[in-house]
Amino acid sequence: MVYQSTRSDSVRADAAQAILDGLAPDGGLYSMHDFSEIRLDWKSVLTLDTFGMATEILSVLLPSFSHDEMAALVQRAYAGKFETDALTPTVPVGEDAILELFRGPTSAFKDVALSMLPQLMTAAREKCGVSDEILILTATSGDTGKAALEGFCDVPGTRIIVFYPHGGVSAVQQAQMTTQAGRNVCVCAVRGNFDDAQTGVKNIFSAVTENGLLDGKGVRLSSANSINIGRLAPQVVYYFRAYADLVNAKRIAVGDPVDFVVPTGNFGDILAGYFAKRLGLPVGKLVCASNANNILTDFLRTGRYDRNRPFFKTVSPSMDILVSSNLERLLFLLSEDAELVASLMGQLKAAGAYEVPAALKAKLDAEFWAGCTDDAGTKEAIGKVYRDYGYLCDTHTAVAWAVAQDYKAQNPDHAPVVILSTASPYKFPAAVLSAIGARADGDEFAVMEAVHDATGVPIPKNLASLRERPVRHRDVIDRDEMLSYVLGKATEKEW
Ligand SMILES: *Cc1c(COP(=O)(O)O)cnc(C)c1O
Numbered sequence: 001m002v003y004q005s006t007r008s009d010s011v012r013a014d015a016a017q018a019i020l021d022g023l024a025p026d027g028g029l030y031s032m033h034d035f036s037e038i039r040l041d042w043k044s045v046l047t048l049d050t051f052g053m054a055t056e057i058l059s060v061l062l063p064s065f066s067h068d069e070m071a072a073l074v075q076r077a078y079a080g081k082f083e084t085d086a087l088t089p090t091v092p093v094g095e096d097a098i099l100e101l102f103r104g105p106t107s108a109f110k111d112v113a114l115s116m117l118p119q120l121m122t123a124a125r126e127k128c129g130v131s132d133e134i135l136i137l138t139a140t141s142g143d144t145g146k147a148a149l150e151g152f153c154d155v156p157g158t159r160i161i162v163f164y165p166h167g168g169v170s171a172v173q174q175a176q177m178t179t180q181a182g183r184n185v186c187v188c189a190v191r192g193n194f195d196d197a198q199t200g201v202k203n204i205f206s207a208v209t210e211n212g213l214l215d216g217k218g219v220r221l222s223s224a225n226s227i228n229i230g231r232l233a234p235q236v237v238y239y240f241r242a243y244a245d246l247v248n249a250k251r252i253a254v255g256d257p258v259d260f261v262v263p264t265g266n267f268g269d270i271l272a273g274y275f276a277k278r279l280g281l282p283v284g285k286l287v288c289a290s291n292a293n294n295i296l297t298d299f300l301r302t303g304r305y306d307r308n309r310p311f312f313k314t315v316s317p318s319m320d321i322l323v324s325s326n327l328e329r330l331l332f333l334l335s336e337d338a339e340l341v342a343s344l345m346g347q348l349k350a351a352g353a354y355e356v357p358a359a360l361k362a363k364l365d366a367e368f369w370a371g372c373t374d375d376a377g378t379k380e381a382i383g384k385v386y387r388d389y390g391y392l393c394d395t396h397t398a399v400a401w402a403v404a405q406d407y408k409a410q411n412p413d414h415a416p417v418v419i420l421s422t423a424s425p426y427k428f429p430a431a432v433l434s435a436i437g438a439r440a441d442g443d444e445f446a447v448m449e450a451v452h453d454a455t456g457v458p459i460p461k462n463l464a465s466l467r468e469r470p471v472r473h474r475d476v477i478d479r480d481e482m483l484s485y486v487l488g489k490a491t492e493k494e495w
Contacts, residue, residue, distance in 0.1 A: 003229065005032040006332035016064035016124035019117075019230035020134070022223030023205050028345075030229050031274070031329045033062070035083035035278040035477040042280035043254060050087045053244075054116075054237045057279070061233040062120065064127055073119040077234075081105050081115055088112065088238040090245040093391045096404060096417045097251070099242045099260075100146075102394075105150050106176060107424035107460045108143035109269065114151040116234040118226055121159055132220045134431040135490055136160040137204060139197035139225060141175040141265065141318045142169040143423065145187070147178040154184035160224070161186045161489060163197045166476055169317060171444040172427055172463060179469035186495055187473035188485060193311060195322055198225070207483055219490045226268030227325050235272035236279065242418050243281055257415040258286035261407065263400040263422055264288045264296055267318040267326035274330060274367065284415040289403035291316045296324060300370035303361035306353040308488040315375045315431040316395040318422070320323065323348070333377065334363045369411070371403035375431075378402065382425075382435035392436075393456045395428045397421040420428065426451065426463050 003231045005011035005016040007028030014022065018030035033036075040060050045053055051074050059070040067082035071263070078087060083103040090099045104111025125134060132158060138148050144489050145162040152160040157189070162177060166189040169177075177187045192195045208214055208221055226232055239260065245251045260283060262270040268288055277283035288322045290297050292312040307322045314320055332341045340357070345353040356364070373381070385391050393401060425432045430448040433440060440450035445467045452459050477485055489495070 002033055004033050005029070005338065006031050006328050007338055007345065009338050014064050015062040015229070016127040019062070019120050019124040019228060020128055020130065021221055022225075022228045023202070024395050025209060027206065028338070028342070029227050029325070029329050030376070034333070038279065040279050042240070045240055046247060046254065050085065050237065051075065051279065053077070053240050054234065056113060057237050058116075058233055060279075061236065061275070061328050062230070065120075067121060073116070073123055074258050077116040077119045082111070086241065090242045090418065091391075092249075092251075093385065093389045093419075096254050097242070097246060098391065098393070098397070098419050098421045099179055099238060100421050101238060101421070102424045103420060104147070105462060106143070106146045106461055107427055108147050109420070109422040110147035111141050111150070112238060113226070113231045113234045114144070114147040114224060117230045118151045118155045118158065120230040121222065122155060124143075125157060132218050133159045133486065134222050135219050135486075136222055136224045137201050137486065138162050138223065139194065139201040140164045140169075140177075141194040141320060142173040143318050143427070144225065145169075146173065146180070149177060149180040149182070149185050149187070152224070153180070153185055155184070159184040159186070159495070161188065162487060163188055163201060163482065164262055165189070165190045165193050165197050168193055168313070168320075169319050170428055172429070172448070172466065175466050175469075175471075176463075176470045178473045179466065180472065183495065186489055188475040188477060189292070190477060190482060192479045194320060195311070196479045198323070198325070200479045201225070204483050204486055213487060217491060224268050225325070232268055232275070232326070235269060236275045239273050239276035239281055239283065246416065246418070252416055252419045255282055257417045259284040259287060259407070259417045261287040261289055261400045261404040261417060261419045263319060263396040263420060264290060265321045265324065267296070267324040269332065269420060269422070271326045271330055272331070273446050277367070277396065278333075284366055285369045285407075285411075287403060287407050288368055288370040289400040291319050291378065292371070292372070292374045293320050293322060294372035295322055297370040297372040299327075299369050300364060303358075303364070304353065304355040305348065307337070307348070308352045315378055315428065316399050318396055319399065331360065336373055347364065369407055371406045373399055373402040379431060381434035382432055383437065386436050386455070392425045392432065392451075392455050393421060394423040394425040395431050396423055398435075424460055424463070425460050
């Protein structure tokens with residue numbers, strides 16, 4: 001399968017090249033052209049264990065790698081790294097099911113993809129005969145940063161710089177990143193919000209490619225954000241895992257539709273669900289759940305995307321996003337029209353807004369439903385799920401749970417619902433504690449203890465040991481300093 005830019009039919013790459021490059025040279029995202037060439041026997045995939053599923057699915061999505069090569073990469077990425085080799089368990093909660101994506105090394109759903117990406121990246125480097133060191137640049141709203149640092153830590157031939165919004169991540173997330181060990185890792189705060197950091201990273205990529213700023217320096221840039229297709233593809237697997245788990249639990253029969261409710265930020269997680277559907281999995285509606293930054297709710301309801309609006313800091317910060325990069329891939333796959341996508345993205349850049357044609361809006365309506373809730377609704381959901389079902393969820397999961405209930409109420413003929421859970425409640429302990437009606441004094445670590453005392457839910461080991469670890473990264477810069485920061489770091493021999 002050939003990958004192409006979402007903005008031009010003539011910009012093409014194979015999977016390995018697309019993984020190495022991250023962003024396409026014209027500023028678009030690499031996307032498969034269409035799914036019609038892909039052959040996947042999805043029913044037999046459902047009978048495999050998670051590693052087997054990952055091998056099958058990833059070797060059809062990323063055909064630069066053979067089945068056997070992929071099996072080895074999957075082993076290296078996941079074996080022994082998660083709480084269970086099933087990777088992502090599905091648990092019944094009331095009449096719904098919750099798909100727990102946070103059982104990995106940093107207690108974030110991004111571990112699923114970011115354990116796999118470094119393996120794909122080093123394999124792609126070999127396939128493409130690249131001898132340059134790969135410098136990963138990542139902007140994070142909190143969870144990606146730590147998961148990427150952990151995934152790339154001391155992986156030969158790679159280095160990684162993570163930018164996070166100064167004061168824009170939780171204390172636990174910040175501690176996770178600033179205490180990261182490893183010879184090839186660098187962490188830096190940027191004064192601004194996540195969109196500023198993400199735009200800054202995108203601008204560095206264009207400046208470096210257009211002006212050859214790193215030519216001949218033995219370094220090339222790549223990305224670990226969900227704009228990288230090697231980051232997106234591994235996320236398709238857990239939709240199959242959850243579906244198979246529902247079949248095995250006899251909650252559905254093979255072939256029955258399942259609706260998935262996804263707490264959405266950059267649109268990667270939910271887009272992976274759309275990929276799963278295009279690979280044959282009987283996905284019903286994909287429900288896009290947002291917090292007070294409800295730009296996607298408005299877009300999916302009206303067809304107009306308009307980022308000219310206030311930005312809110314919420315208790316679900318990983319969804320505090322106004323420009324959802326991966327939406328571009330969906331627009332391309334639904335319209336099959338790179339020229340249209342280029343024009344919409346041009347309007348977004350120039351005026352901060354665009355409106356999709358009616359035909360495209362109709363296709364969106366057929367696949368997606370959207371809803372949102374604010375911080376009050378989020379906390380109410382945490383309290384209710386805990387009181388009614390004894391299940392403790394984090395703030396992002398709570399947004400999805402609340403939207404799932406609205407979705408079911410407004411769509412009585414809905415399919416069985418799976419709610420994606422994207423973080424451990426211990427990553428956002430202050431909001432969780434107040435939502436269950438308890439209080440604590442002291443720092444966020446004391447609050448974690450208090451959540452544990454109140455609920456008995458175990459604290460993940462990687463978080464419990466954080467407080468003792470020394471801070472190793474203290475840089476803070478302005479957003480217009482990001483380029484010179486990267487150029488400086490790129491040419492330092494030792495970090
Ligand atoms: C990244 C993240 C999300 C949003 O996922 P996208 O793929 O960006 O839509 C939701 N919840 C948590 C906890 C996250 O870290």
